[in-house]
Amino acid sequence: MSNQTIMATQARHYASAAQQVAPGASTWLTRGANFVVAVxxxxxxxxxxRxxxxxxxxxxxxxTAAVIEAGKERIEASADSLTIVPPGASRVTLSGAGQVVRVFSTKASDLASAAGNAGLYAAGAPEVAPLQAWPDPVGGFKLRNYLVSEHTKPDSNMRIFRSSNLMINIMTARQVARDVHKLSPHSHADFEQGSLAISGDWVHHMRYPWTVDMTTWKEDEHIEMGSPSLLVIPPKVIHTSRNVNDGGSALIDIFAPPRMDFSSKPGMVCNAAEYPMPAVQPA
Structure with a gap:
């Protein structure tokens, strides 16, 4: 096992300066190897x-609601909705005051270089599989809008959507503190996970793998973060997150490219019919 080259990013938007400030708007930018999150x-x-x-x-x-435009298309998107925006020129105009999350691939190089943690990736991230686009969507690139609440399932807190280059899991809000006897520690072999806290107070538990070089070993981490905030978790790191408050705690998980394991399970990805999987899948 190779040494871990990238440490987890802890971006506390509520306690740090925004990377981009304009009249009436502040934007916090944080990146992974393949994605950029703009809050x-x-x-x-x-x-x-753009x-x-x-x-x-x-x-x-x-x-908040917004008008989203791309090319000759224009849609009115409601609050708690996800829109996939095609390549090219586009614009999001807020109808009211509020919070907007945009997720890009690192092909948006201007945003990647402006991210608060851009320096971590100056030498690359060899432990992360490269960004590879999946097939184009059915019917070509266009605005696609989903009201997230319409995709809630009674037996799952996951609401997963994918595009040709990204995957997002907008989980249902937890109304009570997570049971410490029912956590879900796991790791990913070759991709990062961005965990974006939209509301609530969270503790992210992480255990870094041991390598052959004992001097590189790291202590377990139990990271307390409020909202909004983003944790970028490196590959191979065992992790699980728990909200520690009652009254509503919302978390969004972000991946790039789309996850094959989730995509391979029928019915797990809400918009799978619009975005084909690769013809040749990894073994």
Whole structure:
């Protein structure tokens, strides 16, 4: 097992300066090897524009509606909805004050280089599998909007969507503190996980793998974070998260490229019919 080269990123938006500040809007940028997360708190009428984005990106409207435009398309997206935006020029105009989450691939190089933790990836991330686009969506690239609540299932807290380059899991909010006897520690062999806390107070538990070099071993971490905040978890690190408050705690998990394990389970990805899987899948 190779030495871990990238440490977990702890981005506490509520306690740190935004990377981008404009009249009426503050945007916090944090990246992984393959994704960039932009969390914006803005006033009504704010425009979030991309002149020529190289690939698809996702927009999750946390608590405000917005008009989203791309090419000749225009949609009115409600709060608690996810929109997949096609490559090229696009614009998100907020209808009211609120929080907007945008997820890009690192092909959006201007955003990746502006991220608060960009220096961690200056030498690359060899332990992370490279970003590889999946097949184009059925019917071509266009605005696709999903009201997240319509995809809630009675037997799962997961609501997973994928595009050709990204995957997002907008989990249902936990209304009571998570039972410490029912956690879910796990790890990922070659991809990062971004865990974005939208509301609530969280403790993220992480255990780094031991390598042959004992001097590189790291103590377990139990990271306390409020909201909004983002934890970027490296490959091979055993992790699980628990909200420690009652009254509502929401977490979004982010991956790039889409996860094959989730995609291979029928019915697990809400919009799987629109986004084909690769014809040749990894063994």
């Amino acid at each position: 914006t708190q803005a006033s009504a009428g704010t425009e979030l524009a 002149d020529n984005n190289p690939d698809e990106y996702m927009v999750y409207l946390v608590d």
